[in-house]
Amino acid sequence: MKKIFGVIGDPIAHSMSPIMLNDSFQRYDIDAEYFAFHIKNEFLQDAVKGFKAINLAGFNVTVPHKTAIMPFLDEIDPLAQAIGAVNTVVNDEGRFIGYNTDGSGFLEGLKKEIPSFKNKNMLLIGAGGAARAIYFTMAHAGIQSIDIANRTLDKADYLVQNCPYPVNSTVLGIEDAEENLSKYDFIVQTTSIGMHPDVDRSPIRLDRLKKDAFVSDIIYTPLETKFLQQAKQNGAQTQNGVSMFVYQGALAFQKWTGILPDTEKMQSIVLKQLG
Ligand code: ATR
Numbered sequence: 001m002k003k004i005f006g007v008i009g010d011p012i013a014h015s016m017s018p019i020m021l022n023d024s025f026q027r028y029d030i031d032a033e034y035f036a037f038h039i040k041n042e043f044l045q046d047a048v049k050g051f052k053a054i055n056l057a058g059f060n061v062t063v064p065h066k067t068a069i070m071p072f073l074d075e076i077d078p079l080a081q082a083i084g085a086v087n088t089v090v091n092d093e094g095r096f097i098g099y100n101t102d103g104s105g106f107l108e109g110l111k112k113e114i115p116s117f118k119n120k121n122m123l124l125i126g127a128g129g130a131a132r133a134i135y136f137t138m139a140h141a142g143i144q145s146i147d148i149a150n151r152t153l154d155k156a157d158y159l160v161q162n163c164p165y166p167v168n169s170t171v172l173g174i175e176d177a178e179e180n181l182s183k184y185d186f187i188v189q190t191t192s193i194g195m196h197p198d199v200d201r202s203p204i205r206l207d208r209l210k211k212d213a214f215v216s217d218i219i220y221t222p223l224e225t226k227f228l229q230q231a232k233q234n235g236a237q238t239q240n241g242v243s244m245f246v247y248q249g250a251l252a253f254q255k256w257t258g259i260l261p262d263t264e265k266m267q268s269i270v271l272k273q274l275g
Contacts, residue, residue: 003032004054005256008039008047009062016273017060017249023269024253024261032057041068048072052096058256059089060249061098066129073098079140082164083133088252099255102130103137105248106218110186112263113239114214121183122146125174125203126190127155130218134188135159139167147184149177149204174204181208187231189217194225202227209234218244223274242270 005025007017013036021034037059039047044065051059061069066085070076073086074095080086086098110117122143124131127150135146145168150156156171163169172180181187193203199222206215206227215231220241228238246266254260 001031003030003057005032005034005058006037006056007034007060007062008037008044008065010038010040010064012036012038012062015062016245016270019273020246020249020266020269021253024250024266027265028257028259028261030257039065041065044068045072048096052094055094056091058091058252060252061087061089070098072096079103079136082140083136085129085133087248088255090255099252100133100137101248101251101255102244103133103135103140104251105246106134106188106216106244107137107141108247108251109239109243110214110216112243113237114186117186118142119144120185122186122188123177123181123184124148124188124190125177126150127152127159128190131190132159134190134218136163136165139163139165143167145169147172147177149174178205178208181206182210184210185213187213187215187236189215189219189225189227192219194222194227195219196221200226202230206230206234206236209236211235212237214239216243217241220245220270220274223271242267242274246270 015036018034018036025032076098080098080100083100088099088101090097147170148156149172160169191203193201213236215236216239217225217228218241219225223240231238246263250261250263
């Protein structure tokens with residue numbers, strides 16, 4: 001029987017996950033189909049019960065349900081529990097198990113470019129949900145240090161204090177980070193600044209970048225944010241948010257099927273969608 005997968009969110013109409021993952025199901029000859037389900041907050045628990053009833057094979061979870069869904073699942077992976085958000089649910093013989101592949105998606109995308117990342121110093125810009133997933137995953141993976149620069153220092157402090165995995169960290173304001181930028185091998189931008197339609201802003205000045213720094217932005221609309229443009233102008237190697245999006249989907253697919261799909265193909269589908 002055909003297996004059904006999906007993604008839930010609100011809004012969800014513009015999700016690129018169905019086209020990206022249906023292509024992978026076809027490529028590996030798996031009799032399955034992936035749908036976008038528009039689920040409003042008040043129906044979240046009912047939706048999970050319905051998925052149980054029809055034995056949905058697995059699903060992704062996006063904004064605004066990544067945290068709210070957790071009490072409705074049967075088990076949560078420890079890293080997802082620490083992050084406090086689930087983006088992938090696996091149906092394991094009727095039990096729904098929640099994982100987080102956002103942080104690990106970021107990590108896999110990074111590893112493709114920088115295979116030896118552990119002895120590096122990273123600067124994370126922002127302290128919201130996406131920053132939390134990346135910070136905890138990188139700490140879990142054993143990176144040497146992660147400093148956080150954020151407008152609101154308390155939020156960054158809170159994130160550092162709640163991380164269960166040991167890692168050296170300093171919290172700093174944006175101006176301090178600008179002054180000390182040459183300390184960092186990786187800089188990762190996780191705020192919404194620079195996202196379409198607010199495309200003319202960058203959260204930080206990058207004129208003191210270390211030579212050969214690797215600079216990444218998790219935004220993919222636009223493909224090249226003001227922040228990444230500045231990074232390029234200052235000689236950095238750059239990566240946009242397509243990579244994290246593709247890998248979070250690829251890792252979800254792997255959890256469902258045991259197959260790590262061709263991420264180059266997935267990336268070309270996403271780039272085509274983005275025009
Ligand atoms: P997400 O879950 O997508 O990461 P979020 O939890 O709303 O989003 O986090 C947004 C991040 O962008 C935060 O780091 C936020 O900074 P504050 O902690 O100071 O709020 C940052 N951010 C958003 N808009 C900003 C702005 N106009 N100036 C500076 N930082 C901003």
